[in-house]
Amino acid sequence: MSAYCSNSDLPAVAARLRAAKHLTIVSHAKPDGDAAGSVLALARALRSSGKRVDAFFSGVVDPNILALAQPGEVLLAPQTMPSAQSDLVVIVDTGAWSQLEPLQEYLRSMVGRIVGLDHHARGDAIADQRVVDCSMASATQLVVQLIDLLGVPLVVAGSPCKYSIAEALFVGLATDTGWFRFASADGRVFALASRLLECGVDKIALYQLLEENGRPVRLAAMARALSSLSYFLEGRIALMTVSFDDCQNSGAKSEDVGGLVNVPLTIGSIKMSVVLTEAEAGVTKASFRSKNNSEGVAEFDVNSFAARFGGGGHVLAAGAKFNMPLAEARAKLEHEFESLGAVTR
Ligand SMILES: [Mn+2]
Numbered sequence: 130m131s132a133y134c135s136n137s138d139l140p141a142v143a144a145r146l147r148a149a150k151h152l153t154i155v156s157h158a159k160p161d162g163d164a165a166g167s168v169l170a171l172a173r174a175l176r177s178s179g180k181r182v183d184a185f186f187s188g189v190v191d192p193n194i195l196a197l198a199q200p201g202e203v204l205l206a207p208q209t210m211p212s213a214q215s216d217l218v219v220i221v222d223t224g225a226w227s228q229l230e231p232l233q234e235y236l237r238s239m240v241g242r243i244v245g246l247d248h249h250a251r252g253d254a255i256a257d258q259r260v261v262d263c264s265m266a267s268a269t270q271l272v273v274q275l276i277d278l279l280g281v282p283l284v285v286a287g288s289p290c291k292y293s294i295a296e297a298l299f300v301g302l303a304t305d306t307g308w309f310r311f312a313s314a315d316g317r318v319f320a321l322a323s324r325l326l327e328c329g330v331d332k333i334a335l336y337q338l339l340e341e342n343g344r345p346v347r348l349a350a351m352a353r354a355l356s357s358l359s360y361f362l363e364g365r366i367a368l369m370t371v372s373f374d375d376c377q378n379s380g381a382k383s384e385d386v387g388g389l390v391n392v393p394l395t396i397g398s399i400k401m402s403v404v405l406t407e408a409e410a411g412v413t414k415a416s417f418r419s420k421n422n423s424e425g426v427a428e429f430d431v432n433s434f435a436a437r438f439g440g441g442g443h444v445l446a447a448g449a450k451f452n453m454p455l456a457e458a459r460a461k462l463e464h465e466f467e468s469l470g471a472v473t474r
Contacts, residue, residue, distance in 0.1 A: 133224060133252040135260045139271070142244055142260055143278035149216040151181040155206070155236075156221045156268075157228035158188030159383070162304025162339060167221035167246070167268045168203065170297035173290065174281040183211055187231040191384035193342050199290050207231040218243045221407060222268035222301075224252025224259060227439065229448065246271045250432050259346035266313035269301030270321060283328045292335075295328035300335055300432045307391075308336070311445065312421050343385065350381035354389055354404065361466040364426075365394035368462070371406040372455050383408045390416040400428035405451075405458055413451040413458035420445065429469070437465055 144301040146152065154172050156164035167187065172184035186195070187206040195203075204211075211218070211232070218239050223229065226248045229236060236243065236255055245256030248265040266270055268318065276283065276294065284294040292300075302321060306314040309322065326332065354369045361368065371386060383406060393402040401419045408414065417431035438461070440449025451458035 166301030
């Protein structure tokens with residue numbers, strides 16, 4: 130993989146957006162708050178400056194995330210595919226083929242007409258023009274700069290949208306920082322949060338929608354997952370598994386168990402938490418989380434760890450996908466835990 134970094138800057142990207150008439154905006158599959166917030170904020174800003182914009186969510190979409198959009202405001206891929214007639218595609222909050230599966234063929238057909246805005250450490254050469262800033266806690270911090278360059282206000286008077294551009298930006302900022310708890314929540318994050326709150330963001334409504342609106346099957350699935358808990362490296366690593374049968378029997382979908390991986394980190398001795406989920410037969414997804422030590426250094430760099438399995442993300446939060454059943458993925462993972470023990474103390 131070649132170095133994944135900026136080859137452009139935001140003013141140059143803004144100029145390219147201004148020149149386009151018909152834009153397509155996409156993000157990673159299974160959009161989280163940052164992916165959805167980035168897509169919605171940018172789409173609304175470009176529409177309000179007179180552009181034709183097709184905004185897409187792809188893969189499995191959590192109904193609470195979908196509720197951030199107005200009915201019909203975003204299209205769902207792969208059920209609907211973007212138009213090849215677009216002048217420009219903007220990819221936000223990812224640059225990795227592995228996260229863009231439902232759109233791969235489309236994106237390959239659009240080579241040379243793709244702009245990327247990302248804050249992840251790893252990615253591929255999909256966008257011919259990209260701005261990658263890993264110092265940003267959320268992609269919406271890049272999107273807001275672009276919107277400012279486009280000269281669009283963060284609250285558009287007379288907009289029919291239930292949530293404003295400012296609220297879409299806030300969702301990305303809040304969710305990617307664990308509602309402002311993570312180490313990534315630095316002064317710039319709070320400065321932007323302050324600006325967005327001044328725009329009238331309803332943070333209570335957003336918190337309730339995204340964090341307090343789960344289904345009861347969530348607790349049933351969590352109980353099963355907790356009963357699968359096992360420890361590695363003298364209790365420093367916690368592993369939970371959600372089997373295909375668990376998913377079938379509990380009726381829980383992947384969006385129902387969001388955040389499960391964070392639960393073991395509430396225990397002092399646990400420095401890394403991993404959840405393996407076989408939501409579809411023969412495909413096992415892994416979520417990795419770590420936390421900082423008292424010096425503010427990651428106990429485990431889960432971005433590099435996930436990269437051993439072809440995944441990635443951030444130092445404290447990453448994911449990977451194994452095209453194999455749960456038991457096989459688990460064996461691979463446990464083998465790598467052993468080598469972690471050898472290199473870290
Ligand atoms: Mn993000």
